[in-house]
Amino acid sequence: MSMLNVFNIAGSALTAQSARLNALASNLANADSVAGPDGRPYSARQVVFAARPVEGGAMHPGSAVGVRVIGVVESAAPPRMVHDPRNPAANEQGYVAMPNVNVVEEMVNMISASRAYQSNVEVMNTAKTLMQKTLALGQ
Amino acid sequence: MTHPIDTELAFHQRALNLQAYRQQVLASNIANADTPHYKARDIDFKASLQEVLAGKGGSAGGQLDLARTAPRHFPAGDGAPAGARLMYRRETQSSVDGNTVDMDVERAAFAENAVRYEASLTFINQMLRNIRAALQNQ
Numbered sequence: 001m002s003m004l005n006v007f008n009i010a011g012s013a014l015t016a017q018s019a020r021l022n023a024l025a026s027n028l029a030n031a032d033s034v035a036g037p038d039g040r041p042y043s044a045r046q047v048v049f050a051a052r053p054v055e056g057g058a059m060h061p062g063s064a065v066g067v068r069v070i071g072v073v074e075s076a077a078p079p080r081m082v083h084d085p086r087n088p089a090a091n092e093q094g095y096v097a098m099p100n101v102n103v104v105e106e107m108v109n110m111i112s113a114s115r116a117y118q119s120n121v122e123v124m125n126t127a128k129t130l131m132q133k134t135l136a137l138g139q
Numbered sequence: 140m141t142h143p144i145d146t147e148l149a150f151h152q153r154a155l156n157l158q159a160y161r162q163q164v165l166a167s168n169i170a171n172a173d174t175p176h177y178k179a180r181d182i183d184f185k186a187s188l189q190e191v192l193a194g195k196g197g198s199a200g201g202q203l204d205l206a207r208t209a210p211r212h213f214p215a216g217d218g219a220p221a222g223a224r225l226m227y228r229r230e231t232q233s234s235v236d237g238n239t240v241d242m243d244v245e246r247a248a249f250a251e252n253a254v255r256y257e258a259s260l261t262f263i264n265q266m267l268r269n270i271r272a273a274l275q276n277q
Contacts, residue, residue: 002159006166013170020173049174063160063225065167067174116172119246123166126253130162133260138267 003134005064006127008054012066013120019069020047020113024106031101034089042099044075044106075100144270151263153191157184158256160223165249168228168240175236179228179245187223 023045030042052068077100085094161182171177230239 002156002163005163009163009166009170017173049171051171051174051177063164063167063180065171065177067170112173119169119172119242122246123169123249126249127162127166130159130253130256130260133257137260137263 003127003131005054007124009064009066010120010124010127012052012054012068014117014124016047016049016067016069017113017117017120020049021110021117023047023072024109024113027101027106028103028110030099031103031106033099034087034096041079041097042101043079044077044099044101045072046075047072147266147270148263150192151259151266154188155256155259155263157182157187157191157223158252158259161252162249162256164225165245165252168245169242169249171238172240172242172245173238175238177238177240179230179240180225181228181248182223182225191223 027044030036033042036042047069048071049067050070051065054064054066079097079100081095082098083094084090084096087096090096161184164180164182168179168181171179228239228241228244231241231244233239
């Protein structure tokens, strides 16, 4: 049944987009975390998406392509240096290394992720309606 | 076996199969809207339906399938139902990450295909109702 694969595809996209929302939520929450668990300032994280054939698509393997998070990468951007000599984490010049989180970028990312999530929910709802109508065929 | 009722329903049954398949392809496109290097795909519905009705293409004749003797074998071709040929969508606005999914195009196509699927269902329902009316002696 092709229509059942739609649930697998849209479901994988929902999982991937929520992982993206998770990552950017931790970025936003740690935008001012001077020290992480390793003692260095927090660095922004991004998820990496990759296309993946869904398991239920054995009948038509070429077309049922879901999404999967294949990894989380940390941003290599240099930390934001803020002049604050009274901070205990300040260096000799009085600068504090702050996380390299770009709050504006994260907010844009959040809007994009939530729109993508909504689209996939809509896809699922449409598929569900069509399935129900198919099941009611001939009644 | 070809029963008169089968031939009556055959057209819409094939159309329904193709529409369900296309719905799956479009769902894949929407799901991969943010995947780098993903290329959006679709089928030419009119050409596919004509090929299916002519009994050509896919496993129904036309091209030959390779035998798969183990479940982990890759299928030859894209595994589409008979007649449906997957094609890559021509992109309107290119993006830096190599993704060719245009969300507006995909969502419009998805909504349109859903309505067409419902139309096919309505046709089949009406045909079944006609057959039932003919069977009842009132």
